[in-house]
Amino acid sequence: MESLHHEDLIRDDRDNGLFRVNRRVFTDPEILETERRQIFDRSWLYAGHVSEVPQPGTFVTRRVGGRPVIITCDAAGKPHVFLNSCPHRGNVVCLEKSGSARALTCFYHAWSFDLSGKLLGVPDAEAYTPAFDKSEMGLRPVPRMENYRGMIFVSYDPNIVDLVHYLGNAREYLDYMIDFGGDEVEIVQGAQSYSMKANWKLLVENSMDGYHALSTHHRYFRQYLPDIGMDPAAWAGPNRIMGRGIALGGGHAVIESPQRPTPLTGSAKAELDAIRVHLVEKHGAERAHRIADFTRNLFIFPNLILISLWHTIRTFHPLRPDYMEVDAWALFPKNDSPQLRQKRMDNFLSFLGPGGFATPDDVSGLEGCQRGFETRRELAWSDISRGMGREQPSSQDELQMRAFWRRWNALMHGQHGPTDCADRSERRLAAE
């Protein structure tokens, strides 16, 4: 797979405003292998949130980037991420999904470790030679780990740029996703762990696709909102409020729209107004306006989505070309009143998750695409050209997806330097 050619996978015709993706990228196991090596092993990946390991001795386990990992909070209150495999002979050390413990013990030969990873006990240790160094045999940390305002990211590339540099222009938008409640945020108990029989990149596209909303989510906008007494005019119909699609560089992207009425802005108006006043005091009027008066779907390359309408974090990992695992959580302000917390959850559940009034239709849509790709020999290309000729593509256009694909394409070809993710055409620029 070292001999991939650009034209094989992506046709990016900036001069004529056409962008095509070869459907092989969604079906080919060799592509997935290259993605693992060139993308997942060389990016920063969201692993979890410090609020999931709130006290010394707490831990959670999950798979991140194809590896089982343990996220712990050590006795000093410091978070760690370890590979969940015994340095001795490989067994998964921590078998529980979450819990608290003074030590983690691999049951195979009873080696035990504290939550800072240090090897504590080795049964019958006198059998080892002096060359056996216990201090080298602790739980192996992931090569890189950084905590950005409570969000724990890991990388399997020891030489990757630091996280803030990696986030680049996306950092400002990530801050909005954290600052919206005027207080620290935390992961709410209750994770949504589901799957889609679809390629992971379809969920990248779908998670920042304004164009699909009114057709795929017809029942939410045209049935559910009227059922709870809301006028869907701001969302659907000729006077709907449109937003922008923005390529942030590095493959990151965002769609941003002026705030529109939601079940939450209806049910919690007084509380949200009070938070907005607090935001102005804390951050000033301009920044408070940027935080509170827009909704955003933020994509952090390669597999992290934050959506402000519901304050969800969603990440997803491919197991096969046609199957991914999805994990999603609610990230809410710690100091919300119980009433506001419940209203936020009701709003979240009305749209999002495996039982919501929208996500199941996304699952069906993406699984339908995957089934449709069986025709890829005859029907080889998907079109991602919407808004390519526009000065400022809208949130219903597809610039944000092209930004992802351009970075994806560069990395798949081993080009790990900066990527131009914008639509700009050198020929058109020269003509102007």
Add this chain to the structure above:
Amino acid sequence: MATQDLRAVPAPAADPVTRAEVEDFLINEAALLDEWKLEEWLTLVADDGRYLVPSLDSPDSDHRTALFLISDDRRNLGSRVKQLLSRTTWAEFPRSRTRRLVSNVRILERTGDQVKVTANFAVWRFQHDATDCYVGRYVHLLVRSPDGGLLFRERRAILDLESLRPHGKVSFIL
């Protein structure tokens, strides 16, 4: 589940709700759902009724403090039924076939006008040549309806699955 919940409580003579009546009610309910008679099914839910499916990592949590998969009040549940019967709920178009087995019915507790009951369920769902099986237990709060039947005040489906993989969704009424 707390150990006290595991005891079957014998019916006091004054209370007419019997295990057999609850079992009949749940079996008939399952038939309405499998037959997609959802409007008729909705009449089994009290006006203050709630339909709950906890997240799979928090099966015993409270919907007021934890994020569930489904936490419908009666208004949202009414909308859910209307949506499912429309032709634009794509996850259920064409409608999936379901078949549910409901068993091990027990009365757990009687408090005031309501009975807390539990039952085991297995629901098979078929769509697009795929088969998914949803296994778990119900914990319901039932009250007498004005016409002498039973109504759901709280209808809770607690899945035993560790994740919705490969199911991906709970797009029908569980």
